[in-house]
Amino acid sequence: MIPIPSSKQCLLCELLHNTALNETVCRLEFRWAGSIPRAGQFFMIRPERTSVFLGRPISAAGWNSGASSPSVHFLIAKRGRGTEELTRINPGERAELIGPLGNAWGDLLPNEGPIALVGGGAGVAPMTAFAGELGDRAYDFYGGFKSASFGLESVHPLSLIIAGEDGSAGRRGRISDFLEPAKYRAVYACGPEPMLKAVAGSCNKAGVPCFVSLERRMACGVGACLGCTIKTVWGSRRCCADGPIFNAAEVIFDE
Ligand SMILES: Cc1cc2nc3c(=O)[nH]c(=O)nc-3n(C[C@H](O)[C@H](O)[C@H](O)COP(=O)(O)OP(=O)(O)OC[C@H]3O[C@@H](n4cnc5c(N)ncnc54)[C@H](O)[C@@H]3O)c2cc1C
Ligand code: FES
Missing domain, CATH: 2.40.30.10 (Translation factors)
Structure with missing residues (x-):
């Protein structure tokens, strides 16, 4: 136990x-x-x-x-x-x-400046929670879906950008293609790993800090079994106890 x-x-x-x-x-x-x-x-x-x-x-x-x-x-x-x-x-x-x-988005928030929240599929869940914590702070929200959008009832962003792979939600295509990182002081993202990798890459090019919530299969969830490790420039880290949110610049994504 x-x-x-x-x-x-x-x-x-x-x-x-x-x-x-x-x-x-x-x-x-x-x-x-x-x-x-x-x-x-x-x-x-x-x-x-x-x-x-x-x-x-x-x-x-x-x-x-x-x-x-x-x-x-x-x-x-x-x-x-x-x-x-x-x-x-x-x-x-x-x-x-x-x-x-695990850790929380709120500890990674710059004092001022525009920010972007990016969610893909069920990855919109922690982003809507983050939006709820922001109070009067302005943010743009990017939501990417395979088909129709869902789960966005409680977000009230300055700009809401929605993309769907089959064209039935907002713009047709991948949400990472519509993100303009240079507009922001920081970008926060959760969703499928290819999306996170694309978002991290464009933020890196623009020199904008990016934080990603990563998924790994988990057994204990509390840092004891080492079953959820990710690779970072500092060595292996436990997704559950050291994350799930990491500085994207430090993550070594799988090829
Ligand atoms: C911190 C964290 C937060 C999450 N939040 C949500 C959430 O809000 N809503 C939600 O729907 N899901 C979320 N997930 C993902 C969810 O935990 C997995 O989809 C679930 O564990 C899969 O279990 P399963 O028994 O349905 O599938 P399984 O039968 O275990 O696996 C089905 C397939 O998915 C792959 N897979 C399973 N788990 C993962 C994983 N964690 N990462 C990558 N591939 C995996 C397997 O390799 C297999 O191919 C989160 C994961 C993490 C780590
Ligand atoms: S799930 Fe056991 S250490 Fe992360």
Whole structure:
């Protein structure tokens, strides 16, 4: 049994709502009486009724810390068995949530200047959470999707740039092709690794700091098993405990 650091919590939480956003993505809202997450942090989630042994890492997309019924919500995209089972939990059923885990976007924010938030697919989840933390601070939001857009109801950017690979959401193409990094003091991104690599490359060319939230398969989620390492210019780092957000200039992306 892997010990959970005392700052994190492991709670059996009731699912309040399961809303399908399209054929492969749903929004799950759980009752959550633990610490309020910060944008960028994630939870290891494992349904009580499941066939998988390990929880799956999922970023907090938002939360309601109101005293009467605190909750946290997530966007889940079906990928394999674990995420498929998560999309099938019914309201009233419970799941084990361990978290909040990992680092937060808010610690990487310049004091002033324009910033861009870039989300691809379910990677929009931690970016919408970040947008929610920004208050009056202006930002541009870039959302990239395979098909129709989802999950953007709560973002209120200066400019909203949406791109879809099949042309059914905003501009046709990859969102990284529409980003103009030179307009920003810093760029923050979460999504599929090829998208992150493209965003990091264009920021690097423009000399603009870029921070990316990386995905690795995770077993413990708390830094104990070394199962989630990424390569950086400083050597190996644990995605769960040293990240998941890293300075893109320090990440060595796979070829
Ligand atoms: C910090 C973090 C936050 C995440 N936040 C979200 C989120 O908000 N919403 C969401 O839908 N998903 C999120 N993910 C991804 C999600 O955890 C994986 O899709 C999930 O673990 C896959 O489990 P599975 O059982 O469905 O698929 P599996 O059967 O385990 O795998 C299906 C396929 O996906 C590949 N794969 C599985 N996990 C990963 C991974 N982490 N990175 C790269 N390839 C992988 C496998 O190699 C396999 O080809 C996040 C991942 C991390 C690390
Ligand atoms: S998942 Fe165990 S160290 Fe990251």
